[in-house]
Amino acid sequence: MADANWYVVHTYSGYENKVATNLEKMVENRRLQDMIEEVRVPTETVVEIKDNTRREVERKIFPGYVLVKMVMTDETWYVVRNIHGVTGFVGASSKPIPLTRQEIDSLGVEKREVRVDYSVGDNVKVVEGPLAGFFGLVEEIDSDKQKVRVKVSMFGRETTAELGLSEVSQLL
Numbered sequence: 001m002a003d004a005n006w007y008v009v010h011t012y013s014g015y016e017n018k019v020a021t022n023l024e025k026m027v028e029n030r031r032l033q034d035m036i037e038e039v040r041v042p043t044e045t046v047v048e049i050k051d052n053t054r055r056e057v058e059r060k061i062f063p064g065y066v067l068v069k070m071v072m073t074d075e076t077w078y079v080v081r082n083i084h085g086v087t088g089f090v091g092a093s094s095k096p097i098p099l100t101r102q103e104i105d106s107l108g109v110e111k112r113e114v115r116v117d118y119s120v121g122d123n124v125k126v127v128e129g130p131l132a133g134f135f136g137l138v139e140e141i142d143s144d145k146q147k148v149r150v151k152v153s154m155f156g157r158e159t160t161a162e163l164g165l166s167e168v169s170q171l172l
Contacts, residue, residue, distance in 0.1 A: 007070060007099070008091075008099065009066045012064070013064045014063075016065070020040070023080060024039050030079065035073065035075070036070040036076055038068070038069040042061040043059060043061060044058070067107075119138065120141060122170055123135065123137055123171045127168065129163060131167075136161070138168075149161070
Protein backbone atom coordinates (compact mmCIF):
# COMPACT_ATOMS: atom_id res chain seq x y z
CA MET A 1 0.00 0.00 0.00
CA ALA A 2 1.42 3.38 -1.02
CA ASP A 3 1.69 6.23 1.45
CA ALA A 4 -0.96 8.92 1.46
CA ASN A 5 0.11 12.49 0.63
CA TRP A 6 -1.61 15.84 1.04
CA TYR A 7 -2.97 17.36 -2.16
CA VAL A 8 -4.59 20.75 -2.74
CA VAL A 9 -7.95 20.68 -4.52
CA HIS A 10 -9.26 23.85 -6.18
CA THR A 11 -12.99 24.52 -5.73
CA TYR A 12 -15.50 27.18 -6.63
CA SER A 13 -15.23 29.98 -4.06
CA GLY A 14 -17.73 29.43 -1.26
CA TYR A 15 -18.07 25.69 -2.04
CA GLU A 16 -15.19 24.52 0.19
CA ASN A 17 -17.33 23.06 3.00
CA LYS A 18 -19.84 21.53 0.56
CA VAL A 19 -17.01 19.90 -1.42
CA ALA A 20 -15.45 18.54 1.80
CA THR A 21 -18.80 17.14 3.02
CA ASN A 22 -19.66 15.58 -0.36
CA LEU A 23 -16.19 14.06 -0.69
CA GLU A 24 -16.41 12.55 2.81
CA LYS A 25 -19.82 11.01 1.93
CA MET A 26 -18.45 9.64 -1.35
CA VAL A 27 -15.46 8.10 0.44
CA GLU A 28 -17.80 6.43 2.92
CA ASN A 29 -20.21 5.18 0.22
CA ARG A 30 -17.42 3.72 -1.91
CA ARG A 31 -15.49 2.43 1.13
CA LEU A 32 -12.34 4.34 0.19
CA GLN A 33 -11.33 5.29 3.76
CA ASP A 34 -7.95 3.57 3.34
CA MET A 35 -7.28 5.51 0.11
CA ILE A 36 -8.70 8.96 0.96
CA GLU A 37 -7.81 9.39 4.62
CA GLU A 38 -8.68 12.98 5.45
CA VAL A 39 -10.40 16.03 3.97
CA ARG A 40 -9.76 19.43 5.52
CA VAL A 41 -10.81 23.04 4.92
CA PRO A 42 -8.10 25.09 6.71
CA THR A 43 -9.65 27.77 8.94
CA GLU A 44 -8.47 30.22 11.57
CA THR A 45 -10.29 32.06 14.33
CA VAL A 46 -10.03 35.83 14.06
CA VAL A 47 -11.46 38.63 16.19
CA GLU A 48 -13.78 40.96 14.30
CA ILE A 49 -14.89 44.31 15.66
CA LYS A 50 -18.14 45.46 14.08
CA ASP A 51 -20.37 48.21 15.47
CA ASN A 52 -18.16 48.34 18.61
CA THR A 53 -18.88 44.64 19.24
CA ARG A 54 -16.02 42.20 19.49
CA ARG A 55 -16.62 38.64 18.33
CA GLU A 56 -14.61 35.64 17.21
CA VAL A 57 -15.24 34.47 13.66
CA GLU A 58 -13.91 31.39 11.91
CA ARG A 59 -12.44 32.33 8.53
CA LYS A 60 -11.07 30.18 5.72
CA ILE A 61 -7.31 30.55 5.38
CA PHE A 62 -7.32 29.59 1.67
CA PRO A 63 -10.71 30.43 0.12
CA GLY A 64 -11.35 28.22 -2.92
CA TYR A 65 -9.13 25.34 -1.72
CA VAL A 66 -9.59 22.08 0.17
CA LEU A 67 -6.74 19.86 1.43
CA VAL A 68 -7.08 16.11 0.88
CA LYS A 69 -4.79 13.41 2.30
CA MET A 70 -5.00 10.51 -0.13
CA VAL A 71 -3.21 7.78 -2.03
CA MET A 72 -3.21 9.00 -5.64
CA THR A 73 -4.63 6.41 -8.03
CA ASP A 74 -6.77 6.73 -11.15
CA GLU A 75 -9.84 5.86 -9.04
CA THR A 76 -9.19 8.35 -6.22
CA TRP A 77 -8.27 11.07 -8.73
CA TYR A 78 -11.56 10.43 -10.56
CA VAL A 79 -13.63 10.45 -7.33
CA VAL A 80 -12.19 13.77 -6.12
CA ARG A 81 -12.20 15.38 -9.57
CA ASN A 82 -15.90 14.60 -10.10
CA ILE A 83 -17.25 16.04 -6.84
CA HIS A 84 -19.61 18.94 -7.66
CA GLY A 85 -17.75 22.22 -7.07
CA VAL A 86 -14.23 20.84 -7.71
CA THR A 87 -12.38 22.52 -10.57
CA GLY A 88 -9.23 20.40 -10.28
CA PHE A 89 -6.06 19.66 -8.38
CA VAL A 90 -3.26 22.15 -7.91
CA GLY A 91 -0.40 21.07 -10.15
CA ALA A 92 -0.17 19.94 -13.76
CA SER A 93 -3.62 18.92 -15.04
CA SER A 94 -2.51 15.36 -15.70
CA LYS A 95 -0.42 14.86 -12.52
CA PRO A 96 -1.38 16.55 -9.22
CA ILE A 97 1.63 17.52 -7.08
CA PRO A 98 1.57 16.55 -3.37
CA LEU A 99 2.56 19.06 -0.70
CA THR A 100 6.13 18.78 0.57
CA ARG A 101 6.92 18.10 4.27
CA GLN A 102 8.04 21.74 4.58
CA GLU A 103 4.72 23.02 3.15
CA ILE A 104 2.74 20.71 5.46
CA ASP A 105 4.67 21.98 8.48
CA SER A 106 4.37 25.66 7.52
CA LEU A 107 0.62 25.33 6.88
CA GLY A 108 0.15 23.53 10.19
CA VAL A 109 -1.85 20.80 8.46
CA GLU A 110 -0.52 18.00 10.62
CA LYS A 111 0.35 18.32 14.26
CA ARG A 112 3.57 16.47 14.88
CA GLU A 113 3.96 15.16 18.41
CA VAL A 114 7.30 16.21 19.84
CA ARG A 115 8.27 14.24 22.93
CA VAL A 116 10.45 16.18 25.31
CA ASP A 117 12.81 14.60 27.80
CA TYR A 118 13.16 17.78 29.86
CA SER A 119 10.88 19.72 32.20
CA VAL A 120 10.65 23.16 33.81
CA GLY A 121 13.78 23.83 35.88
CA ASP A 122 16.06 21.52 33.83
CA ASN A 123 19.32 22.63 32.28
CA VAL A 124 19.24 22.20 28.50
CA LYS A 125 21.39 22.75 25.44
CA VAL A 126 20.08 24.57 22.35
CA VAL A 127 20.74 22.18 19.43
CA GLU A 128 19.12 24.05 16.49
CA GLY A 129 18.59 27.59 15.29
CA PRO A 130 20.59 30.77 15.80
CA LEU A 131 21.27 30.00 19.49
CA ALA A 132 22.65 26.50 18.81
CA GLY A 133 25.44 25.65 21.23
CA PHE A 134 24.15 27.83 24.07
CA PHE A 135 23.02 26.38 27.39
CA GLY A 136 20.02 27.48 29.41
CA LEU A 137 17.37 26.81 32.03
CA VAL A 138 13.79 25.81 31.06
CA GLU A 139 11.29 28.36 32.42
CA GLU A 140 8.10 27.25 30.64
CA ILE A 141 6.89 24.56 28.23
CA ASP A 142 3.87 25.26 25.98
CA SER A 143 3.04 21.99 24.24
CA ASP A 144 0.01 23.50 22.43
CA LYS A 145 2.22 26.01 20.60
CA GLN A 146 5.15 23.55 20.47
CA LYS A 147 7.35 26.16 22.21
CA VAL A 148 9.69 26.23 25.19
CA ARG A 149 10.92 29.34 27.00
CA VAL A 150 14.57 29.07 28.03
CA LYS A 151 16.70 31.50 30.05
CA VAL A 152 20.04 31.59 28.21
CA SER A 153 23.25 33.19 29.47
CA MET A 154 24.62 35.29 26.62
CA PHE A 155 27.61 37.64 26.91
CA GLY A 156 27.31 37.62 30.71
CA ARG A 157 23.60 38.48 30.61
CA GLU A 158 20.51 36.35 31.23
CA THR A 159 18.21 36.45 28.19
CA THR A 160 14.90 34.66 27.74
CA ALA A 161 14.38 32.99 24.37
CA GLU A 162 11.30 31.25 22.99
CA LEU A 163 12.31 28.19 20.97
CA GLY A 164 10.66 25.23 19.30
CA LEU A 165 10.43 22.07 21.43
CA SER A 166 12.76 20.19 19.08
CA GLU A 167 15.41 22.95 19.18
CA VAL A 168 16.38 22.04 22.75
CA SER A 169 17.71 18.85 24.35
CA GLN A 170 18.31 17.86 27.95
CA LEU A 171 21.84 17.92 29.32
CA LEU A 172 22.94 14.44 30.29
